Amino acid sequence: MTDCKQFATFFLNGLFLGVEVLKVQEVIRYQEMTRVPIAPAMIRGLINLRGQIVTAIDLRRRLELPPRPEGQLPMNVVVRTDDGAVSLLVDEIGDVLEIPDDTYERTPETLTGVARELVRGVYKLKERLLLILDTERAVSLPAAFNRTAAKGN
Amino acid sequence: MDEIVKEFLVENYENLDRLDRDLVSLEKDPHSKDTLGSIFRTIHTLKGTSGFLGFGKLEAVAHVGENLLSKMRDGIFIINPEITSALLATVDAVRFMLSQIEASGDPGDRDYSSLIERLTFLNEGKTLPVEAAPVVQASAPEPLPITHAPETCSLPPTVAAQAEPVADAPEPVDLPPAAPSIAAAVPVPAVSTSAPVSGIPVPQTAPVVPDAATATETTEPRGSGVSDSTIRVDVGLLDKLMNLVGELVLARNQVLQFNGQYTDTAFLATSQRLNLITTELQGSVMKTRMQPIGNVWNKLPRVVRDLATACGKEVRIEMAGKETELDKTIIEAIKDPLTHIVRNSVDHGIEGAEVRVERGKSAEGCLLMRAYHEGGQVNIEISDDGGGIDSERVKQKAMQRGLITSEQAARMSDHEALHLIFLPGFSTAEKITNVSGRGVGMDVVKTNIEKIGGTVDLQSQPGVGTTLKIKIPLTLAIIPALVVTSGGDRFAIPQVSLLELVRLEAEQARKQIEFIHGAPVYRLRGQLLPLVYLNRELKLDDGRTTAVVDDAVNIVVVQADGHPFGLVVDEINDTEEIVVKPLGKQLKGVTSFAGATIMGDGRVALILDVLGIAQRANVVTEERNRTLSEASTHGRKATDSRQTLLLFDVGQGGRMAMPLSMVARLEEFSQSSVEHSGAQEVVRYRGQILPLIRVANYVNGGGHTVPEPDGPMQVVVYSEQGRSVGLVVSRISDIVQETITVKRHAQSNGIFGSVVIQDRVTDLIDVKAVIRSADPSFYPEKPAVPAAA
Numbered sequence: 001m002t003d004c005k006q007f008a009t010f011f012l013n014g015l016f017l018g019v020e021v022l023k024v025q026e027v028i029r030y031q032e033m034t035r036v037p038i039a040p041a042m043i044r045g046l047i048n049l050r051g052q053i054v055t056a057i058d059l060r061r062r063l064e065l066p067p068r069p070e071g072q073l074p075m076n077v078v079v080r081t082d083d084g085a086v087s088l089l090v091d092e093i094g095d096v097l098e099i100p101d102d103t104y105e106r107t108p109e110t111l112t113g114v115a116r117e118l119v120r121g122v123y124k125l126k127e128r129l130l131l132i133l134d135t136e137r138a139v140s141l142p143a144a145f146n147r148t149a150a151k152g153n
Numbered sequence: 154m155d156e157i158v159k160e161f162l163v164e165n166y167e168n169l170d171r172l173d174r175d176l177v178s179l180e181k182d183p184h185s186k187d188t189l190g191s192i193f194r195t196i197h198t199l200k201g202t203s204g205f206l207g208f209g210k211l212e213a214v215a216h217v218g219e220n221l222l223s224k225m226r227d228g229i230f231i232i233n234p235e236i237t238s239a240l241l242a243t244v245d246a247v248r249f250m251l252s253q254i255e256a257s258g259d260p261g262d263r264d265y266s267s268l269i270e271r272l273t274f275l276n277e278g279k280t281l282p283v284e285a286a287p288v289v290q291a292s293a294p295e296p297l298p299i300t301h302a303p304e305t306c307s308l309p310p311t312v313a314a315q316a317e318p319v320a321d322a323p324e325p326v327d328l329p330p331a332a333p334s335i336a337a338a339v340p341v342p343a344v345s346t347s348a349p350v351s352g353i354p355v356p357q358t359a360p361v362v363p364d365a366a367t368a369t370e371t372t373e374p375r376g377s378g379v380s381d382s383t384i385r386v387d388v389g390l391l392d393k394l395m396n397l398v399g400e401l402v403l404a405r406n407q408v409l410q411f412n413g414q415y416t417d418t419a420f421l422a423t424s425q426r427l428n429l430i431t432t433e434l435q436g437s438v439m440k441t442r443m444q445p446i447g448n449v450w451n452k453l454p455r456v457v458r459d460l461a462t463a464c465g466k467e468v469r470i471e472m473a474g475k476e477t478e479l480d481k482t483i484i485e486a487i488k489d490p491l492t493h494i495v496r497n498s499v500d501h502g503i504e505g506a507e508v509r510v511e512r513g514k515s516a517e518g519c520l521l522m523r524a525y526h527e528g529g530q531v532n533i534e535i536s537d538d539g540g541g542i543d544s545e546r547v548k549q550k551a552m553q554r555g556l557i558t559s560e561q562a563a564r565m566s567d568h569e570a571l572h573l574i575f576l577p578g579f580s581t582a583e584k585i586t587n588v589s590g591r592g593v594g595m596d597v598v599k600t601n602i603e604k605i606g607g608t609v610d611l612q613s614q615p616g617v618g619t620t621l622k623i624k625i626p627l628t629l630a631i632i633p634a635l636v637v638t639s640g641g642d643r644f645a646i647p648q649v650s651l652l653e654l655v656r657l658e659a660e661q662a663r664k665q666i667e668f669i670h671g672a673p674v675y676r677l678r679g680q681l682l683p684l685v686y687l688n689r690e691l692k693l694d695d696g697r698t699t700a701v702v703d704d705a706v707n708i709v710v711v712q713a714d715g716h717p718f719g720l721v722v723d724e725i726n727d728t729e730e731i732v733v734k735p736l737g738k739q740l741k742g743v744t745s746f747a748g749a750t751i752m753g754d755g756r757v758a759l760i761l762d763v764l765g766i767a768q769r770a771n772v773v774t775e776e777r778n779r780t781l782s783e784a785s786t787h788g789r790k791a792t793d794s795r796q797t798l799l800l801f802d803v804g805q806g807g808r809m810a811m812p813l814s815m816v817a818r819l820e821e822f823s824q825s826s827v828e829h830s831g832a833q834e835v836v837r838y839r840g841q842i843l844p845l846i847r848v849a850n851y852v853n854g855g856g857h858t859v860p861e862p863d864g865p866m867q868v869v870v871y872s873e874q875g876r877s878v879g880l881v882v883s884r885i886s887d888i889v890q891e892t893i894t895v896k897r898h899a900q901s902n903g904i905f906g907s908v909v910i911q912d913r914v915t916d917l918i919d920v921k922a923v924i925r926s927a928d929p930s931f932y933p934e935k936p937a938v939p940a941a942a
Contacts, residue, residue: 034757035642037691039743046749046757051400053749053757055737083738141739 003101007123009094009130010077013065015115016094018123018130023079027093030073031056040141047076047087054078056087057139064114079135086139099123099130107131114142158258161202162251168195169251172244173455180237180458189232192240193222199247210260211250217272218243224276234462239271241455388481391442398431398438399732402631405431406729406753435631439480446524446533447475449488453495457520460499467506467517468499474524479531483625486605487533490598494535494621495520497594502539502619512616514538530607530649536620542613544570554578571611575599603764606649608715634731634760636752637709638724640693643758645731645750646709650763652717654725655708662706675708675719678890682710683718685770691745713767720766729753733760745769796893800886800915801869804849808886808915810908815920817872819885821865833928836868836879843870846927847881852903852918871920878924878931893917 007018008027033045033056042061047054056076060068068074074089103123107116111131118137123130172195179188200215218240224230246268253261408424415421450472461468479487503509503518510516523534548562551573562570573579577596599609607625626632626649634645635654655677657665666675666684673684688694708719731750740746744765752758797813822836827845829835834845845868868879891910903926905917924931 032756034749034759036740036743036746036759037640037642037693038745039740043739046759048751048755048757051403051751053734053736053751055739057739086737086739139737139739141742 004098005101006096006098007130007132008077008096010075010090011092011094012059012063012090015065016128016130017090017119017133018094018097019077019079019133019135021096023135025078025080025085028076028078031076031087042141044089049078049085049087052085054085054087055139056089058089059138060089062114062138062142063118079139081136081139083139086135088135088138097130099125158206158254161206162255165199165202165251166248168199169244169248170451171195173241174451176237176240176244177454177458179232180234183232189222189226193219193226196222208250208254208260210265211247211254214243214246214250214265214269217269217276221272221276230275230278236275238462239268239275241459242268243272386441391438391481394438395442398435399631401431402435402730402732403751407755410753439631440478442481443478444481444484445476445478446484446531447472449484449491450475450522453492453522456492456495457499460496464500465505466499466503468503468520469517470495470520470522472522474522477524477526477531479625483531483605486601487607487623487625490601490623491533491535493594493598495522498535498537498539498619502537502541504540508540530624530626533623533625534620535623536618538618541615541617541619542571542574542611543615544613547571547573551576551579568612571613574611575609606647610715631730631732633728634750635709635728636726636758637687637707637722638726639687639722640691642693643726643752643756644687644722645729645758645760646711646720646763647747647760648728650711650713652710652712655710655719656725657706657708659705666706677710677719678888680717680890682708683772684708684721685718685766685772686721687766688721688723690766690770711763713764713772716767716772718767718770718772720761720763731758731760795890797888797890798893798910799869799888800910801867801882802884802886803852803882807849807852808910808913809848809852809882809904809918810910810915811869811918811920813888815871816869817877818870820868820870820879822868822879823865827866838870838877838879841877843877843879844928845879845881846924848903848918848923849881849883851923851926852916871924876931878928880920880923887911 006021008021008024009016009018011017028049031047031049033047035045036043042058044056044058044061047056058074060066068091072091074091075093076087077090077093078085078087103125105122105124107119107121108129111119115131118134119131120134121132123132172192175188175192175195179185179192182188196215196219200212200219203211203215221230221236221240225232225236230236246265249263250260253259405427408427412421412424453472454470457468457470498520499518503520504512504514506516509518519538521534521536523532523536525532544567548557548565548570551557551570552559552562556573556576556579557565565573575595575598579595602609602623602625605625607623610622610624611619612622613619626647633648635648635651636643636645638644655675657675666673668674669681673686674681675684676682707722707725709722709725710717710719712718729752731752733748734750735748736743736746745762746759746765747762748760749757750760798810799813799816799819800808800810803809820838822838826836827834828837830842830844834847835842836845837843867882867885869882869885871878871880889910891908893908903919903923905919907914907916909915921932
């Protein structure tokens with residue numbers, strides 16, 4: 001019997017992603033957001049989560065994926081980070097899966113670009129690949145942006 | 154770490170701070186038995202407890218110190234500078250050992266034999282050689298180059314440990330013979346700091362046990378014999394309490410929103426009660442975090458003493474307003490800036506004794522620290538009676554360093570020139586000392602103070618002295634703010650930045666908004682106000698330029714860094730108390746926002762950072778302001794002699810004026826809301842009962858009643874010490890800025906005299922006299938003194 005880990009999973013533009021379940025504070029439906037003007041594009045806005053102000057990050061933007069189709073509202077996966085709670089906007093929520101360690105593999109070469117930086121590794125499941133998201137990196141601004149922002153401001 | 158050891162550390166860190174103060178105080182008053190007794194007891198206890206806990210080294214050092222003190226207590230020795238320095242060095246050694254214990258559990262393996270030797274020497278009545286033995290290094294060993302020219306103040310490393318994490322190579326303390334030669338370096342502007350301050354992240358909490366388990370005494374001055382009406386509370390717990398109260402305030406705001414909808418009396422009564430209780434709770438919890446500024450100041454006497462000794466000067470420090478309270482977070486933030494400013498004053502500001510005497514001053518320089526509450530802010534003033542700052546020299550140096558051009562220098566006022574020292578990279582110290590002069594200090598001071606929402610102002614008179622004024626808001630967590638709407642979103646503007654609100658109707662807007670060099674400005678009472686269109690600045694309309702539209706223009710006049718400008722928004726909503734929540738790290742780079750808050754309806758609103766917006770919009774550069782001042786037909790007058798006055802009409806055609814600073818609010822009440830309390834007319838106002846005084850009855854001879862005009866009453870609300878009075882006038886006319894020269898002095902009660910404003914003879918009302926004649930009990934037992942206008 002190999003060891004297993006539990007992951008909260010979700011879908012994003014056809015990709016199947018997961019985050020360690022212990023890192024997830026909660027999963028909630030679309031919440032009204034207050035937009036933040038002149039902020040980095042990946043920041044969709046701020047949410048009032050039971051009195052706490054939580055930053056909502058559009059994961060599609062962050063992963064440089066095409067924008068969500070019109071009319072489709074994202075779901076919120078609120079994760080715990082060093083800096084407090086942050087919400088990741090995803091397409092659909094999946095199940096919590098218990099996955100054996102022996103299916104873990106390094107990120108395949110086929111995954112390029114930003115996704116490569118943000119994915120820690122993959123699990124080979126029966127029908128598809130589960131990409132494990134590095135939450136700390138996901139909620140941080142891409143370094144390149146910081147440089148251009150500094151110049152622009 | 155053991156609980157016992159933790160307590161040992163916390164208590165003794167405090168004791169050491171007290172020892173510093175006591176030793177300096179004893180030096181000034183060598184025969185004070187009480188002080189000596191206190192010092193002895195502290196060291197004695199320290200020795201005992203460290204022995205008990207097995208800290209042998211600590212015990213040994215304390216033991217020798219105790220011996221010396223014992224002899225002093227018996228009258229065998231009287232304290233002198235050598236002994237003081239040695240004892241202070243002992244305190245530093247103990248402090249260092251305590252930090253070692255905190256970090257690793259034991260006092261470390263530094264060698265203190267030289268210190269012990271020194272103390273033993275003194276114990277035996279021998280005097281030390283002038284080249285004092287190398288003193289103990291007090292912090293991380295990173296030797297700094299110290300220039301040895303006699304003019305410099307080489308600071309004994311002991312002081313460094315006290316105030317900042319300055320590391321100095323152990324050097325013989327080279328007391329410069331040369332007070333005159335230091336003074337010969339012409340009075341230098343108060344500048345920069347020793348490099349370590351800039352680079353090394355300040356472990357401000359060094360004397361504190363980690364895990365934020367900083368124990369705070371909730372009230373009361375320390376010292377022996379403090380009663381048991383105080384209690385130690387973990388700061389983390391207080392923070393939590395603050396947060397919860399913040400949440401309660403938000404919930405309360407939401408409940409109050411429903412007040413409009415439900416008319417159920419029980420609900421209204423309950424929500425009112427909730428409101429009252431929440432407000433009181435908020436006030437009380439904020440008070441728990443307030444600490445007297447004396448806590449920070451208490452370290453300064455020693456800093457001043459050591460620095461003055463090193464520089465060969467005589468300086469005394471005086472403090473007024475020690476009990477002025479600040480929120481703990483603010484105190485943490487200003488600790489370093491204050492210390493730095495004080496060091497500058499002693500090092501550069503105050504001249505050596507001989508020079509001072511030559512100039513007719515007393516040999517001992519004086520450093521005065523003042524703190525007081527005013528206008529919702531804490532004011533801290535640091536003045537010295539030193540040589541002042543020569544604005545010419547400052548300009549020279551700034552040009553040398555390429556910070557300004559010669560044209561800019563020529564056009565600069567003295568006041569502006571002084572503020573050049575706050576530019577990064579500025580320093581006019583002839584020689585870089587390890588105290589100051591590395592050109593990184595004053596800008597850090599300014600930044601740190603601005604970070605907590607404060608402002609810094611510098612004034613100086615060459616030959617006479619220098620004063621630095623710092624203003625800081627009272628609290629950071631729950632602040633009053635103005636809510637505005639622009640581009641469909643709501644924003645909050647902290648009231649502390651708010652100056653006034655101006656509304657221009659479409660026609661006025663078209664005519665009165667001028668364009669200078671392409672930038673929109675509005676002439677407000679003669680002063681040109683640069684305008685910033687919020688929609689454009691924050692790209693709320695997707696870049697569509699908001700030229701003057703047909704609708705009215707709302708201008709929120711705010712100030713950033715002392716420069717006022719107008720923020721144009723779509724709508725002005727209401728003032729509210731909001732709870733400030735910080736933005737996540739992803740948004741730290743967006744300088745236009747200072748935080749976010751949750752509004753009464755549960756939605757999030759962003760809090761504008763006025764300074765950030767001003768900088769982004771390039772509204773606060775010297776350039777821009779100079780251009781404006783050139784364009785302004787009134788030119789740049791000294792604003793000091795101008796006063797802002799409220800003009801109003803009283804009775805039949807009588808025009809009067811009063812300083813705007815005395816006006817709390819302008820209100821309108823319907824005649825029907827006037828009630829009577831005995832013979833006094835009153836009106837219900839903001840939950841209080843406001844007595845009304847009809848000004849017409851009390852000035853210019855008074856007594857004649859004026860026919861009531863129809864319609865609502867115009868009332869000027871005046872408040873003092875929590876009590877308010879409504880002055881009823883016929884018509885509120887205008888607000889102007891004028892230089893007052895009284896043309897004709899008072900012939901009758903109630904007025905100071907007359908001036909001519911806008912071509913009309915205007916009487917200056919003596920508010921206090923009017924109030925006193927209407928209601929003598931308003932000012933209990935005060936002699937009739939004319940109020941300062």
